[in-house]
Amino acid sequence: MSMKMEQSIRQQMSMVMTPQLQMAIKLLQMARTELVEQVQEELKENPLLEDAGDTDAEHLRDEPTDHIERIGETEQPVAEPVAKEQSEAGKEVPVDGQPTGEVDWTTFLENSATASVLPALERPDNDEMPSAGQMLRSSRSLEDHLMEQLRMARLPKEEEVCAMFIIGSLNSDGYFTEPPLEDVAAECEITMEQAERALKRVQRFDPWGCGARNLQECLLVQAEMKGLDDEVLVKMLTEHLSDLEKKNWDKIAKKLKVDVEDVYDAAKDIQSLDPRPGREFGTEQPQYITPDVYIHKVGDKYFVAVNDDGMPKLRISRYYLETMKDKENKAARDYVQERLRSAKWLIDSIQQRQRTIVKVTESILKFQRDFFEKGAGCLKPLILRDVANDIGMHESTISRATANKYVHTPQGLYELKYFFNIGINREGGQEDIASESVKGFIKTLVSGENSKDPYSDQKIVALLKQKHQIEIARRTVAKYREQLGILPSGQRKQSF
Numbered sequence: 001m002s003m004k005m006e007q008s009i010r011q012q013m014s015m016v017m018t019p020q021l022q023m024a025i026k027l028l029q030m031a032r033t034e035l036v037e038q039v040q041e042e043l044k045e046n047p048l049l050e051d052a053g054d055t056d057a058e059h060l061r062d063e064p065t066d067h068i069e070r071i072g073e074t075e076q077p078v079a080e081p082v083a084k085e086q087s088e089a090g091k092e093v094p095v096d097g098q099p100t101g102e103v104d105w106t107t108f109l110e111n112s113a114t115a116s117v118l119p120a121l122e123r124p125d126n127d128e129m130p131s132a133g134q135m136l137r138s139s140r141s142l143e144d145h146l147m148e149q150l151r152m153a154r155l156p157k158e159e160e161v162c163a164m165f166i167i168g169s170l171n172s173d174g175y176f177t178e179p180p181l182e183d184v185a186a187e188c189e190i191t192m193e194q195a196e197r198a199l200k201r202v203q204r205f206d207p208w209g210c211g212a213r214n215l216q217e218c219l220l221v222q223a224e225m226k227g228l229d230d231e232v233l234v235k236m237l238t239e240h241l242s243d244l245e246k247k248n249w250d251k252i253a254k255k256l257k258v259d260v261e262d263v264y265d266a267a268k269d270i271q272s273l274d275p276r277p278g279r280e281f282g283t284e285q286p287q288y289i290t291p292d293v294y295i296h297k298v299g300d301k302y303f304v305a306v307n308d309d310g311m312p313k314l315r316i317s318r319y320y321l322e323t324m325k326d327k328e329n330k331a332a333r334d335y336v337q338e339r340l341r342s343a344k345w346l347i348d349s350i351q352q353r354q355r356t357i358v359k360v361t362e363s364i365l366k367f368q369r370d371f372f373e374k375g376a377g378c379l380k381p382l383i384l385r386d387v388a389n390d391i392g393m394h395e396s397t398i399s400r401a402t403a404n405k406y407v408h409t410p411q412g413l414y415e416l417k418y419f420f421n422i423g424i425n426r427e428g429g430q431e432d433i434a435s436e437s438v439k440g441f442i443k444t445l446v447s448g449e450n451s452k453d454p455y456s457d458q459k460i461v462a463l464l465k466q467k468h469q470i471e472i473a474r475r476t477v478a479k480y481r482e483q484l485g486i487l488p489s490g491q492r493k494q495s496f
Contacts, residue, residue, distance in 0.1 A: 024349040028356060028397070031404035032292050032307075039312050039350070048320055048336065048343045052313040142174060142210065142281035143167055149205045155198065162188045162198035166211055174210035174278025175218070176202075209277040216241060222273045232258055233266040244270070247493055291408035293361050295372065302372065304361050306354045307408075314347050316340065356393070360401045363387045364419045371419070372409060377441070379434040381423030427469040439480045441468055446486055454492040457481065 027035060043049050146167045155163060165184050166176055176199070185195035202211035208225040212218035219237055223229040236244050240252050244267065253260040290310070296303045320336050367386060370378035384395045384402075402416035423432030445463055449455050455463065457477045464470040464477075486492070 020345045020349065023345050024352050025400065027346075027349045028353050029400040029403055032290055032406075035350070035353075036311060039314070039346075042343075042346055043312060043314075046339050046343050046346075048317050048339045049314055049346070050317045052315045140281065142170060142172075142278045145281060146170075146202065146205050146210060150202070153201060153205075155201060156194075158188065158190045159194055159198040159201070162190055162195050163202050166199055166202050170210060170278060172278060172282055173276040174207070174212070174281075176211045176213055181213075207274070207277040207280070209274065212277075215275055218275065218277065219270065219273050222277070223269070226269075226273075228269045228272075230266070232256060232262050233269055236263070236266055236270070246490055289406050289413060291413060292405045293357055293407050295361065295365060295407060295409045297372070297410050302365055304358055304365065306358060314343075314350070316343060356397065356401050357405060359391045359393075360387060360398060360416065361407055363390045364407075364416065366390070368419050372411060375411060377437050379419070379421060379437045381432050381434050382420050383422075384420060425471045427465070427471060430469055433468075433470060435480070438464070438470060438472065439484055441470070442477065442480055443484055443486070446481075446492070449492075451492070451494040454489040456489045 027038070030038065043051060147164070150160065150163050150167065153160075153163075162184060165188060169178065169184075170176055181195050181199060182192065185192050188195070199211055203209060203217075203221045204225060205211075209218040209222045212221060216237055220229070220234065223233055223237070235256055236252060240255065243252050243255075247267075249260050249263045249267070253263045256263070291307050294305045294307055296305065320340075364382070364387065365372065367382050367390075368380060370380065384398045387393075388395045388398050402420070405416045407414055407416055418436065421434035421436050424435055424438050426433055441464060442460060445455060445460055457474045460477050460481075461472060461474050464472055481488075
């Protein structure tokens with residue numbers, strides 16, 4: 001058997017993703033906040049990019065638009081992209097019959113230097129965004145609050161050092177879960193007795209219970225400080241915590257050999273205690289969601305508009321026009337051309353992202369029209385393939401276009417993923433209903449139940465079938481209930 005080296009020609013097909021397509025895919029799957037950060041970063045790194053600013057934006061609104069596209073029924077003008085679009089396979093597609101060869105960069109610069117490629121879209125005055133005051137919040141941390149009390153407590157030096165260590169180790173709920181107190185004592189070079197005294201002192205700072213190592217210890221400290229630590233309550237917390245959680249009052253009364261009324265009274269006192277004493281000092285700032293797209297209703301028609309508030313209005317810098325015309329300085333021309341290509345790809349990719357989100361939202365609007373007219377109870381089953389086939393895009397593109405994207409509608413603010421649901425069967429040949437609608441029905445049933453006799457999962461199954469002709473299994477109800485954060489019927493029951 002002989003071995004030899006030889007050359008051969010073989011023809012095969014493969015998909016090559018151009019840098020522009022890679023950028024377009026990357027930007028499409030970004031959330032709006034990530035996109036703004038990316039654009040700001042590009043503005044810093046690429047000298048050919050600049051923000052047109054509000055003054056130029058006002059001027060652009062007065063300019064005529066030669067190329068507009070009407071998408072669906074929204075009649076929303078969308079500017080024609082300056083660059084060639086990319087197909088799903090990454091192949092360049094000529095726009096309006098223009099050749100796909102080398103671009104005349106100088107002509108492009110002269111045409112785009114005085115105009116922003118990304119014009120701003122007006123947002124109606126009645127759609128209010130959070131004010132600056134709402135975005136800012138000054139809060140005092142739990143650690144600062146406890147440290148101030150520690151300085152006033154005047155503990156012995158060794159215990160004070162240990163207490164500082166404990167306070168610095170508390171989690172957001174105020175619990176001291178790690179490291180073990182033995183390790184703290186060793187680190188501070190004190191005895192366990194001194195460490196226990198320091199921990200006990202911290203637990204009795206305001207708010208009471210901070211520094212507790214578990215729920216039981218937290219509630220016992222609060223009961224002591226409030227003067228509620230009678231024998232029945234203490235035994236319920238130390239010996240019958242699991243029965244207390246399940247509200248087995250009769251069982252607790254029998255074991256403690258007391259009247260059930262005494263158990264009720266102790267349970268009421270326990271309910272007045274705070275299982276998370278440190279939460280009011282939480283330092284997490286509220287996260288405000290800014291919609292990527294708006295759906296407005298005017299008369300009987302719906303209009304879709306991209307939200308450009310806060311997004312830099314990109315254009316090519318006029319300053320570099322002269323550099324491009326300088327034919328003697330080849331190095332400068334090559335650098336400017338490279339940065340210009342990158343800037344142009346970014347502008348085109350952002351515009352393509354806007355167009356894709358608008359098209360996807362248009363398609364969702366068409367499929368879920370009843371939802372926008374009547375509310376969540378009329379949400380229909382919808383999958384990515386339905387929208388992909390409707391607008392002629394790949395399912396992966398629809399998935400990227402809806403991930404972490406939000407739409408402001410007449411019915412409220414929703415994530416675009418919200419409108420994609422599996423179907424639940426209904427009796428009598430009626431049209432299937434979306435799973436999110438079923439969750440809404442479950443939430444409504446639970447909110448209207450008798451708190452002393454809450455609905456079991458099986459009862460909810462029967463009510464859904466009776467009121468809405470929905471056939472659903474008990475385990476499915478339990479799954480939806482857990483997703484909604486609704487406790488089981490035994491834990492929802494209120495005996496007093």
